[in-house]
Amino acid sequence: MLALDLIQWWYLHGWGLYLKRFKNRIHSTFEFFSIGLLLRTLFQPFRQISANDTSGRTDPVSVLNSILDNLLSRTIGFFVRVGIITVGTILTILEVVLGTLFAILWPVLPVLPIVGICLSVAGFSFGSLLQ
Amino acid sequence: MNQFKHMSRRAREARFGKFAATGPFLLLLVVLILGLVAGGGALILVGNAWGWTLIGCAAPFLMLIFYINYEISKVPAGKSEDINDLLSREVLRSLPAKPTTKDIVNAIFETRSARFLAARYGLGRDLLDYIAERFEFKAEDVFEKSREIRAQTDSAQISGGVLAITLIVMTPGYEEMLKKMKLELSDLIGGVLWFNYLNNLLKSIHMPSHTGGMARDLMFGYTPILSRFATNISMQFDARGSINSSIKLHQEIVQQMVDFFSKGGRQNVALIGPEGSGRSTIVADFAETIVNAANKISADLKYRQIYKLDASALIGAGGGRGQIENLMTHIINEAYNAKNIILWLDNAQLFFEEAVGSVDISNLLTPVIEGGRVRMILTMDQQRFLEISARKSQLTNALNKIMIEPASEEATMKVMQDRAIIFEGQNHVYYTIWALKEAYRLSERYIHDLVMPGRAVNLLEVAAAHAQNGRVDDTSVQRAIEATYGVKLQGTQEKEDRERLLNLEALIHERMIGQESAVKAVSDALRRSAAGVRNEGRPIGTFLFLGPTGVGKTELAKSIGEVYFKGEQNMVRVDLNEFVEATDVQRLIADGASDEMSLTAQVTKRPFSVVLLDEIEKAHPLVLTTLLQLLDEGVLRDARNHEVSFRDTIIVMTSNAGANEIRKYIDEGLTGAAIKERLVDQLIANGDFKPEFLNRFDEICIFEPLNKEQLEQIVQLIIKSINKTLEPRKIVVSVEPAAIPLLVESGYDPKLGARPMRRIVQQTVENIMAKLVLSGEIDSGAKVEITAEMIKEQLA
Numbered sequence: 021m022l023a024l025d026l027i028q029w030w031y032l033h034g035w036g037l038y039l040k041r042f043k044n045r046i047h048s049t050f051e052f053f054s055i056g057l058l059l060r061t062l063f064q065p066f067r068q069i070s071a072n073d074t075s076g077r078t079d080p081v082s083v084l085n086s087i088l089d090n091l092l093s094r095t096i097g098f099f100v101r102v103g104i105i106t107v108g109t110i111l112t113i114l115e116v117v118l119g120t121l122f123a124i125l126w127p128v129l130p131v132l133p134i135v136g137i138c139l140s141v142a143g144f145s146f147g148s149l150l151q
Numbered sequence: 152m153n154q155f156k157h158m159s160r161r162a163r164e165a166r167f168g169k170f171a172a173t174g175p176f177l178l179l180l181v182v183l184i185l186g187l188v189a190g191g192g193a194l195i196l197v198g199n200a201w202g203w204t205l206i207g208c209a210a211p212f213l214m215l216i217f218y219i220n221y222e223i224s225k226v227p228a229g230k231s232e233d234i235n236d237l238l239s240r241e242v243l244r245s246l247p248a249k250p251t252t253k254d255i256v257n258a259i260f261e262t263r264s265a266r267f268l269a270a271r272y273g274l275g276r277d278l279l280d281y282i283a284e285r286f287e288f289k290a291e292d293v294f295e296k297s298r299e300i301r302a303q304t305d306s307a308q309i310s311g312g313v314l315a316i317t318l319i320v321m322t323p324g325y326e327e328m329l330k331k332m333k334l335e336l337s338d339l340i341g342g343v344l345w346f347n348y349l350n351n352l353l354k355s356i357h358m359p360s361h362t363g364g365m366a367r368d369l370m371f372g373y374t375p376i377l378s379r380f381a382t383n384i385s386m387q388f389d390a391r392g393s394i395n396s397s398i399k400l401h402q403e404i405v406q407q408m409v410d411f412f413s414k415g416g417r418q419n420v421a422l423i424g425p426e427g428s429g430r431s432t433i434v435a436d437f438a439e440t441i442v443n444a445a446n447k448i449s450a451d452l453k454y455r456q457i458y459k460l461d462a463s464a465l466i467g468a469g470g471g472r473g474q475i476e477n478l479m480t481h482i483i484n485e486a487y488n489a490k491n492i493i494l495w496l497d498n499a500q501l502f503f504e505e506a507v508g509s510v511d512i513s514n515l516l517t518p519v520i521e522g523g524r525v526r527m528i529l530t531m532d533q534q535r536f537l538e539i540s541a542r543k544s545q546l547t548n549a550l551n552k553i554m555i556e557p558a559s560e561e562a563t564m565k566v567m568q569d570r571a572i573i574f575e576g577q578n579h580v581y582y583t584i585w586a587l588k589e590a591y592r593l594s595e596r597y598i599h600d601l602v603m604p605g606r607a608v609n610l611l612e613v614a615a616a617h618a619q620n621g622r623v624d625d626t627s628v629q630r631a632i633e634a635t636y637g638v639k640l641q642g643t644q645e646k647e648d649r650e651r652l653l654n655l656e657a658l659i660h661e662r663m664i665g666q667e668s669a670v671k672a673v674s675d676a677l678r679r680s681a682a683g684v685r686n687e688g689r690p691i692g693t694f695l696f697l698g699p700t701g702v703g704k705t706e707l708a709k710s711i712g713e714v715y716f717k718g719e720q721n722m723v724r725v726d727l728n729e730f731v732e733a734t735d736v737q738r739l740i741a742d743g744a745s746d747e748m749s750l751t752a753q754v755t756k757r758p759f760s761v762v763l764l765d766e767i768e769k770a771h772p773l774v775l776t777t778l779l780q781l782l783d784e785g786v787l788r789d790a791r792n793h794e795v796s797f798r799d800t801i802i803v804m805t806s807n808a809g810a811n812e813i814r815k816y817i818d819e820g821l822t823g824a825a826i827k828e829r830l831v832d833q834l835i836a837n838g839d840f841k842p843e844f845l846n847r848f849d850e851i852c853i854f855e856p857l858n859k860e861q862l863e864q865i866v867q868l869i870i871k872s873i874n875k876t877l878e879p880r881k882i883v884v885s886v887e888p889a890a891i892p893l894l895v896e897s898g899y900d901p902k903l904g905a906r907p908m909r910r911i912v913q914q915t916v917e918n919i920m921a922k923l924v925l926s927g928e929i930d931s932g933a934k935v936e937i938t939a940e941m942i943k944e945q946l947a
Contacts, residue, residue, distance in 0.1 A: 022167065025160060026211075026218050037221045044359050054364035061370045068372030068488055097369075104366050129210045136191075136207020143200045 027130055035126050042119045049115055053108025058101045065090060066097035152233055153291040157248035159235040164226050165243035171215075172224040180216050184209045228308045234294045237301070239264075239308040250290045252283040255314060262311025267346045270622075271583050272339060273332055274315050282322050293317055304343035312343045338584055345568050361444040362388070363454045372489035374458075376481045380465045381458035384495070388439040398562040398604075401429060404553055405436045408528075411551045412493075413449040418523040421499070421547075422530045424555025427605020429566070430530040433555065434459075434495055437528075457493045457528070458486070462501040466510050476515050487525050499529035503539050503546065513543050521549040534792055557602035563591055566604040567611055578615040582623045586614060589625035593632045596687060597758075599796045610635075638759065638799070651714065652681050659710040663703050664868060665861040668823055669696065669852035670707065676849050677715055677801070689785045693802040693847065695767075697830065698854025699810035701904020705763065708803040712761040715801065721760040723753040723800075727770035735770075736777050742791045751789040754797055762800045768808040768839055775844055778804075782847035804848075808839045814856060827853050857905055862895045865905050869912045877920070881931045884920055890939040897946055915945040 050056070128135075156162065170176060187209035194202030226243065229236025238246075245258035256279045259265045268274045297309045297317040306313055316339045319325050329335060408420050422430045438457040440446050460482070469475030486492035496502055501509040502516060519525055529550065531539075540547040558566065564587060571582040590611040591603075598606040610628060613635055617627040632638050651658060655674035656667075663670075676692035679685050685692075696704040712722040730739055743752035754762060767775065781787045785798035809830045816826045830853060834840050845851065857865070870886055877884065886894070894915065898908035919941055923929045 021163065023211075025163065026214060029218060029222055030214060034217060034221060038217070041221075048359045051359070051361060052364045054366035054369075057363065057370060058366050064370065067369065068490055100369065101366070104369075129214055132210035133204070133207040136203040136205070139203035139207075140200045144203060145195065145198060145200055147198070 030130060031127065035123075038126060039123060042123065045119070046112060046115060049112050050108070053104060053111070055105055055108045055112070058105050058108075062098060062101050063094055064097055065093035066100060069093045153294040154234070155238075155246060155250060155290055155294065156235050157246070161226050161229060161235060161238075161240075162243045162246070164223050165240045168219070168223040168226065168240065169244045171219050177216060177219065180212050180219075184212045184216075187212070232298075234309070237298075237309045238294075239310045242309065242311055242314065252286065252288050252290075252293070252318070253280075255290065255293060255318070256280060256283045259311040259314050259318075264310040264312030264343065264346045264350075265315050266311075268312050268315055268339070268342050270581050271345075272334065272342050273583070274319070274339070279315060279318060282318055286322060288318070288321055293321065296321055300340075300343075303340050304347065306343060306347055310343070310346075312346055316340070316343065333585060333588075341564070342584065348568070349572060362442050363444065367454055368491075370454075371456075371491035372485070374485045374489050374492065376478070377458055377485045377489075377492065380468070380478070380482060381460045381494070383456050384435060384459050385438045385442050385456040388442045398558060398565050400556070400558060400562055401433050401436055404433050404555065405440055407553055408433075408437045409440065409448055409452065412452050412455075412526060416523065417521070417549060417551060418526040419520050419550055420528050421536070421550040421552045422528065422555055423533055423536045423552055425532050425557065425602045427601030427603065427609075428555045428557050429604060430555060431497065432566075434497075434528055434530065455491050455493050455526070457495050459495045459497055462496075462498065463508060466501075466508065469510075472510055472512065475510050476512050479512055479515055483519055483525050493526040493528060495528045495530070497530050499531045500535040500539060503543060513546055517543070517546045517549065520546065558604040560591060560603075563604040563607050564588075567591070567607055570608050571611065574612050574615050578618070580615050580618040580621045580623050582611070582614075583625075585625040586623045586628050587611065589628040590614065593628060593638075597632055597636055597638050597796075597799070599794055636758075649681075652678050655714060658714050659707065662710050662713070662868070663706045664864040665857055666703050666707065666852075666854050669703075669854055672850040672852050673707065673711060677711070687798065689783070690762075690781070690797050691799065691801045693782050693849045694804070695845070695848045695851045696803060696805045696854055697809055697834075697851060698807070698813060699856055699904055700807055701900075701906035702854040702857055703905075704803075704805045704854050705765070708761050708763045708805070711801055711803070716759055716761065721757060722763055723750070723757055723760050724763045724765065725750050725753075726765045727774060728766045730770045730774045733771050733773045736773050737790060739774060739777065740787060740789045742789045742793065745790070749789075751787055751795040754787075754800060755789075755795050758796060759799045760801075762797065762802050764802070764804045766806065767804045768806045772841075775840070779844065779847060806839075808837075809834050813853060817855060823853075826855075827851060857899075859892075859895060862899055862905060862908070863891050865908055866891050866894050866898070866912060869909055870916065873912070873916060873920075880924075881933075882920070882924075882929065883934045884916065884937065885935070886916065886937045886942075887939060890937060890942045893939055893942045893946070915942050918945055 187205045191202040191205030191207075191209070194200075194205065196202075226240035239262065241262040241264075242258050245261040247254050250258070256276075259279060260269075260276055265274070269276065293314065294309070297313050300306075300313045300316050300320065301309050304313060304316075316336075319329070319339070320336065322328065326336075329339075404422070411420050412418060422433060424430055434457065441448055441452050441455050444453050465478060466475060469478050483494075486494050503509075503511055503513045505511045520527060533554075536547070536552075567587045567590060571587065575581050591607045594601075594606040594610040595603070598610065600606075601609065610632060611623075614623050614628040614631040617623070617630040617634070619627065655677060656670050659670050659674070673692065673694060676685075676694070680691040696707065698704055709719050709722065713719045725739075729735070738746060739749060740751045741749035743749070743755055746752060750762070750764075754760070764778070777787070781797050782802065785800075786794050786796055789795055812830055812833050813826060816829055821829065831845060831851060835842050835845070866886070870884065874884055894908075894912055897915075898911035899905065900907050916937055919937055920935065923935060929935060
């Protein structure tokens with residue numbers, strides 16, 4: 021009875037539930053690294069550190085200083101954000117690949133014992149593949 | 152539809168979960184999987200193909216783990232309305248194939264919801280066993296009825312709690328049974344709703360978070376100075392599972408705040424409401440709302456952090472006003488540059504008035520608030536807001552005001568349910584529903600410096616310290632308010648107290664002579680109060696004592712203080728002959744800060760006392776009009792519009808008006824009620840008092856002039872008090888009977904009554920005693936009888 025319940029659940033509800041949780045997990049990882057937020061603010065100054073407003077100023081040296089300060093702050097901000105986005109993206113991709121692989125494997129899982137027995141009976145080994 | 156199927160899929164899953172959805176079983180599965188995979192891998196590596204079988208056999212165990220985690224540990228409700236789809240997992244796993252009422256009771260107590268109701272509502276095992284022993288309900292009928300309760304409690308499934316209420320409702324005469332437990336059906340329904348709310352809260356902890364992630368704060372600036380003088384209250388909501396306010400009023404205000412900050416215009420909100428109305432809770436709810444991106448809020452408001460500015464730290468660090476303004480300028484600049492700050496000025500009046508602990512920096516803040524570049528929340532009480540409005544209309548006009556009203560009883564109960572869970576965690580206790588109800592009732596009655604829900608929540612928190620065996624019930628709350636506010640609660644008197652009340656007349660007469668009708672009227676009123684049959688919206692008793700000077704009016708008031716409030720010091724005395732002008736009303740109701748001897752200030756400090764207002768006939772009519780509200784509703788509003796409760800006081804007003812008439816009526820042969828009737832008519836006719844004033848007293852007591860016999864008894868009382876003074880020296884004094892009329896004759900004055908009596912007795916008896924002691928004629932342990940001759944000698 022238990023085996024039957026399990027198989028029935030595996031194909032009717034389990035798969036859908038797994039995909040739903042998989043989606044939530046991806047979302048959480050994405051959220052954890054704030055990838056969306058970082059992309060939207062990619063060129064903003066690092067921690068809002070920027071020189072004062074230069075509008076109205078006529079002194080070319082101070083205007084140039086301000087522009088350089090802001091440029092530096094934005095550059096640092098850009099690299100920090102890109103770093104985090106890169107790490108986050110790699111981990112998210114890894115999670116997507118592994119999760120998708122398992123989702124594909126999901127319907128096959130119940131028949132793995134039979135596959136295993138068949139392989140054993142056939143005397144399958146990696147060595148035989150190379151021959 | 153209502154036929155329980157023991158072998159239904161959900162029932163089977165629930166029973167399997169009883170042992171499968173446990174840590175040890177899941178651990179065993181993991182170990183098996185690892186063992187099979189490792190063993191299989193090893194075999195394959197050594198060239199044995201049976202390793203594939205081992206690896207393949209790990210798959211069913213992996214599937215089992217998914218099955219247990221996703222399905223068995225939850226057994227979600229089915230899609231149909233069949234009872235087998237609706238019963239909760241906890242109930243299903245314990246029901247046998249053909250459940251009797253007893254089986255249902257057993258299953259009920261396997262559930263958390265039933266245990267919750269048992270602890271908090273007293274629906275324990277004993278009660279349901281009692282029902283099951285006397286009544287055998289068909290399982291189908293129970294399940295049918297439980298559908299109604301499920302709908303009323305808005306429950307997704309039929310839980311143990313729902314079934315417990317169902318069994319109670321099916322019991323004949325259940326209303327009476329609940330009444331004995333001081334409960335109603337609505338309370339039990341509320342109990343399941345309370346449990347469901349907490350259960351959903353626990354589930355929400357496991358939901359995905361939307362608070363911005365690790366890089367959220369990279370978008371925003373540093374705030375080193377602001378962080379020194381303010382607390383980031385949004386930080387606590389980054390951790391999951393906080394308790395958001397569940398009351399509708401607060402939710403509406405939070406939505407209003409979101410709207411104000413989302414649209415263009417002035418980016419500020421002023422929350423104006425009395426202390427205890429939940430201003431801080433609303434700000435915390437707002438902080439939680441905007442930190443969660445899953446809520447419907449504008450992108451510009453998402454992830455904003457609320458910083459609560461600490462006025463005292465700022466003032467302490469700043470020194471003079473100039474430095475404080477300088478600091479504040481830095482803080483505002485940081486908040487603006489950081490791009491994610493909402494400044495919260497709690498008790499905002501501290502920033503707009505010059506006083507101890509506050510500083511007026513409105514010149515700096517007004518343009519900032521008007522400009523709206525830095526988002527701000529201001530909270531303060533109504534009175535302070537009105538005062539600031541009168542002085543700084545430009546500032547208050549620039550604010551988006553939201554008025555907060557005190558919460559209703561229903562809303563307060565919900566807030567208490569929310570808070571009780573927090574207090575339970577902090578104090579390792581649990582609260583019963585009676586504790587919550589009592590906290591509401593008693594706080595409404597006795598706590599006047601806060602409004603609902605704050606005052607009920609405060610009392611509930613204090614009650615945790617009075618828990619018995621970890622259980623906080625109505626008695627704990629009563630103890631808490633008695634300990635904190637010195638309240639003497641009805642129905643909780645010890646035997647000694649009850650006996651004192653029953654013998655009130657005798658006790659009062661131990662210290663005052665005569666005036667039996669007045670003493671009886673007062674005693675009856677006090678007994679009514681103690682028995683709980685008085686109107687709680689008025690003072691304990693209101694009495695007008697009419698009579699000539701020196702007949703015992705003040706003495707009776709003092710006796711009441713001594714006997715009822717256990718101490719003569721529990722008396723507030725105001726001579727109304729000092730309130731003869733209309734402008735004196737302000738003095739009478741001045742707040743404690745400006746005049747600590749005003750009536751309202753004294754009663755605020757001594758809410759459980761006798762209030763003696765002497766010589767009311769001399770007060771200005773406006774003063775008497777002011778006192779009408781006090782007599783009617785038991786409250787007076789002081790000069791700052793704060794309500795001062797007189798509901799736990801005994802009001803005694805005395806007057807000499809009509810003293811001559813009383814003598815005249817006695818000479819005419821009138822007695823008791825007839826004197827009172829004629830006197831009251833006469834006082835109204837003379838214009839001494841208005842009828843509406845006199846009608847407001849519980850009793851008007853006429854004090855008759857004392858006769859010779861009573862005066863002799865007074866002399867005996869005074870002798871008794873002299874003996875009390877001499878007690879440490881072990882000297883006892885007595886006066887021979889022939890001497891007493893001499894003292895009475897010398898001590899009685901028709902104009903002053905018995906008032907000179909004490910002086911005369913002191914002059915004579917005490918002088919005689921002093922001489923005897925100093926001359927060495929008597930020593931410790933002596934007994935002295937004072938004769939008429941000795942008195943005559945003294946009086947000569």
